[in-house]
């Protein structure tokens with residue numbers, strides 16, 4: 001088991017990529033704190049996965065609220081005795097022509113998708129420094145690498161996550177803290193549920209592998225980056241995109 005005895009936090013862990021990552025981390029032997037704003041689903045997932053050997057707890061955390069993030073890290077350390085891993089995954093989609101995008105919508109996307117990732121890293125780093133090391137994985141996107149129409153705030157946030165990941169990797173390498181990101185292509189999760197069939201078919205056609213990704217395929221990349229199998233990988237932005245950006 002890749003993560004035997006490790007202590008992890010997954011933000012946005014109640015749904016989609018986060019949920020599958022929680023499932024895989026638990027299967028790999030980690031104790032996990034699920035952080036989300038969807039309390040009913042998060043609590044249910046924690047109850048389903050916890051066993052005598054594996055602690056799985058849920059905490060309400062809005063990643064735009066620094067006090068809640070600080071409390072989340074404190075709770076993980078109190079429950080597990082340490083923090084080895086955080087997957088900063090909570091995020092929202094945003095689609096609007098840029099000339100019609102309100103400043104409020106712009107700010108909300110940046111607040112959750114970029115500021116939230118920074119704040120989680122800030123507080124996780126404090127715990128990891130005390131623990132002698134750790135592994136931070138941020139959720140970016142193909143849209144941190146390439147542009148797309150009508151996604152200005154999302155693309156700007158994910159581009160920020162890509163380079164924030166590099167900056168933190170360089171800054172904390174000497175503390176034995178690795179910082180990486182996963183950059184998914186389009187993945188079949190509730191985030192895509194608003195899209196009509198024609199749009200989904202178009203998105204499928206943009207992936208050379210000829211399909212959308214599955215959340216468990218991103219989860220596998222995250223648990224790899226979290227594990228000692230990735231011990232010489234830091235500052236990487238791992239594209240898991242069915243070839244989307246290779247064209």
Ligand SMILES: NC(=O)c1ccc[n+]([C@@H]2O[C@H](COP(=O)([O-])OP(=O)(O)OC[C@H]3O[C@@H](n4cnc5c(N)ncnc54)[C@H](O)[C@@H]3O)[C@@H](O)[C@H]2O)c1
Pocket residue numbers: 011012013014015016017018035036037038061062063064089090091092093112139140141142183184185186187188189190191192
């Ligand atoms: N699905 C895709 O195609 C795709 C592609 C690239 C990147 N991503 C990224 O993957 C991550 C997960 O997306 P998903 O597709 O699993 O979506 P999802 O909607 O299934 O899950 C997102 C989770 O984040 C939670 N969340 C939203 N706002 C939050 C907040 N303020 N604080 C805490 N939790 C919050 C939601 O409650 C939900 O449980 C996001 O960062 C997203 O940008 C998704």
